[in-house]
Amino acid sequence: MLAQLPTTVKMAREHAILGLYPESLQMFEQAIGMIDSYLPSCRNSPFNQRWISTKNNLSEEYEAIRKLYQTVRRFQSNSPPPAYMQVQERQISPSEQNGVFQFAISNPNYRGPAKGLGRFEGVPFDRPPANEPMDSFQNDPDVWPAPPMLPNKQKKPTRPQAQPVVKTKPPPQSNQRKPPAPANKGQKPAPEPSNIRNYDKPWRANTKPEGEKAAKKGEGEKSSFLESVYPDGVGPDTDLIQALERDMLDKNPNICFDDIADLDEAKMLLQEAVLLPILMPDFFKGIRRPWRGVLMFGPPGTGKTMLAKAIATLGETTFFNVSASTLGSKWRGESEKLVRLLFEMAKFYAPTTIFFDEIDALGGKRGDSNECEASRRVKTEMLVQMDGVGSSEDEESKRIIVLAATNRPWDLDEALRRRLEKRVYIPLPSDNGRRKLFEIYLNSLEKSDDINWDYLVEKSQGYSGADIANVCRDAAMMPMRKKLAEIRSKGINAKIIEQIKDKVNVPLCMDDMKEALNNVSRSVSNDDLGRYEEWMKEFGST
Numbered sequence: 001m002l003a004q005l006p007t008t009v010k011m012a013r014e015h016a017i018l019g020l021y022p023e024s025l026q027m028f029e030q031a032i033g034m035i036d037s038y039l040p041s042c043r044n045s046p047f048n049q050r051w052i053s054t055k056n057n058l059s060e061e062y063e064a065i066r067k068l069y070q071t072v073r074r075f076q077s078n079s080p081p082p083a084y085m086q087v088q089e090r091q092i093s094p095s096e097q098n099g100v101f102q103f104a105i106s107n108p109n110y111r112g113p114a115k116g117l118g119r120f121e122g123v124p125f126d127r128p129p130a131n132e133p134m135d136s137f138q139n140d141p142d143v144w145p146a147p148p149m150l151p152n153k154q155k156k157p158t159r160p161q162a163q164p165v166v167k168t169k170p171p172p173q174s175n176q177r178k179p180p181a182p183a184n185k186g187q188k189p190a191p192e193p194s195n196i197r198n199y200d201k202p203w204r205a206n207t208k209p210e211g212e213k214a215a216k217k218g219e220g221e222k223s224s225f226l227e228s229v230y231p232d233g234v235g236p237d238t239d240l241i242q243a244l245e246r247d248m249l250d251k252n253p254n255i256c257f258d259d260i261a262d263l264d265e266a267k268m269l270l271q272e273a274v275l276l277p278i279l280m281p282d283f284f285k286g287i288r289r290p291w292r293g294v295l296m297f298g299p300p301g302t303g304k305t306m307l308a309k310a311i312a313t314l315g316e317t318t319f320f321n322v323s324a325s326t327l328g329s330k331w332r333g334e335s336e337k338l339v340r341l342l343f344e345m346a347k348f349y350a351p352t353t354i355f356f357d358e359i360d361a362l363g364g365k366r367g368d369s370n371e372c373e374a375s376r377r378v379k380t381e382m383l384v385q386m387d388g389v390g391s392s393e394d395e396e397s398k399r400i401i402v403l404a405a406t407n408r409p410w411d412l413d414e415a416l417r418r419r420l421e422k423r424v425y426i427p428l429p430s431d432n433g434r435r436k437l438f439e440i441y442l443n444s445l446e447k448s449d450d451i452n453w454d455y456l457v458e459k460s461q462g463y464s465g466a467d468i469a470n471v472c473r474d475a476a477m478m479p480m481r482k483k484l485a486e487i488r489s490k491g492i493n494a495k496i497i498e499q500i501k502d503k504v505n506v507p508l509c510m511d512d513m514k515e516a517l518n519n520v521s522r523s524v525s526n527d528d529l530g531r532y533e534e535w536m537k538e539f540g541s542t
């Protein structure tokens with residue numbers, strides 16, 4: 001069991017030195033997992049303590065590398081601005097009204113001129129706007145008044161092909177007065193402080209000002225993530241961002257708890273674990289910190305997706321519905337980046353619920369024979385991103401909820417299972433639940449008085465919510481089927497359909513329900529149920 005440990009740790013460290021952080025983290029996880037599996041067997045041995053301390057040391061190394069990787073990631077997402085914005089120096093003309101600035105471009109991918117002059121109009125940086133009280137920033141040497149208008153009216157050069165993801169900034173406001181501290185600190189000092197200034201990191205102001213954010217939220221609308229990343233909508237990750245927004249972003253899931261029958265215990269657990277931390281963040285601090293992730297597991301068709309949507313609706317969060325199999329197959333090769341963008345996007349739209357459906361497809365056990373390198377990398381990226389959720393360094397990440405669902409909890413990777421700290425069993429509906437389900441699905445139909453609800457509840461034992469929905473759908477078609485059977489001999493055509501159209505809407509009777517129950521079988525076997533219950537006993541939360 002431990003034979004591979006030295007090699008794994010060695011490779012983990014080497015990968016870290018080479019900057020291959022995801023691989024390194026993955027190997028540390030494997031090494032820690034090996035010790036975890038070995039520990040129970042040497043509980044009474046004198047070496048036990050030494051193994052525990054080795055494990056703690058490895059965990060510390062893992063944690064340090066994880067933080068390093070997160071920092072690198074942050075740099076990457078705040079990476080340098082487009083080449084044409086990397087203006088390093090600015091010269092103010094003597095008139096101090098109109099002038100030129102020098103720019104020097106360091107991006108090697110940029111094929112335009114590497115140096116040049118730009119023009120600006122307006123009051124230069126070092127003079128506050130006339131209506132700005134001097135003393136409001138006089139005490140802070142790092143705070144300069146912002147220019148009242150963009151200093152460059154020249155046409156933008158074409159955007160170079162390979163640009164990193166950068167957040168964009170809103171156009172400077174006339175009263176915006178906090179450009180970041182002067183950059184280029186390491187460079188040689190400007191010869192004339194009064195008329196030469198570093199044109200400091202324009203991308204740093206890219207995050208929307210709080211006031212603007214709040215105003216937008218107040219209107220119930222946020223500008224899109226794509227716009228915030230690429231103001232002109234074009235960039236290397238445009239396709240992926242658009243795919244995320246198109247396929248996975250559901251701004252209005254619009255399902256409430258009352259639409260979901262039964263599952264009262266699961267509803268309560270989810271509200272406590274997921275909803276309350278978003279609604280009262282001040283209370284959920286320290287030991288009460290929210291769970292990093294919540295897993296819903298249970299037989300198919302029991303309402304897991306509905307519950308996730310209801311949580312998103314109640315918490316008024318933006319909802320990302322990520323089907324892990326789509327993520328893995330459709331975006332093969334890009335999935336890892338997609339996961340990173342997904343969490344970036346979730347931060348942008350926070351508060352956000354990220355729901356990973358079929359998480360076992362993405363987070364299956366590592367080391368499986370059919371596991372490919374790409375899927376290993378995606379898994380590691382997910383683990384790293386999930387570690388960042390709720391981190392104290394990042395306010396926005398505290399307002400991200402990670403929910404996951406699976407029908408195969410026993411296939412989950414251990415490391416992922418650890419991060420899905422709360423594991424909620426979503427069982428088949430109880431007697432009361434099935435009655436409620438029949439009521440919900442037959443509610444909109446006209447029914448005859450002979451409907452025997454007790455009979456329906458009894459005969460649907462072992463049916464899932466989805467099975468019952470199918471029974472009701474099938475029953476609802478019965479009157480039409482009967483009518484069609486009557487006229488089938490005459491042949492079905494538009495004219496005949498027109499004649500019978502008003503006659504098919506007859507009340508649903510008990511015979512229709514009985515027939516539908518015969519047509520639709522239960523989809524979950526007793527063996528499967530036993531397996532869920534065993535897993536619940538071992539790993540579930542109550």
Ligand SMILES: Nc1ncnc2c1ncn2[C@@H]1O[C@H](COP(=O)(O)OP(=O)(O)OP(=O)(O)O)[C@@H](O)[C@H]1O
Nearest residue numbers: 259260261300301302303304305306407465466469
């Ligand atoms: N408790 C429930 N209340 C109301 N409808 C339900 C319930 N459970 C299941 N359904 C019905 O079953 C359908 C499938 O539910 P849902 O997609 O939430 O199940 P799931 O557990 O996520 O399934 P899977 O594991 O296969 O993804 C729903 O569209 C709904 O019609």
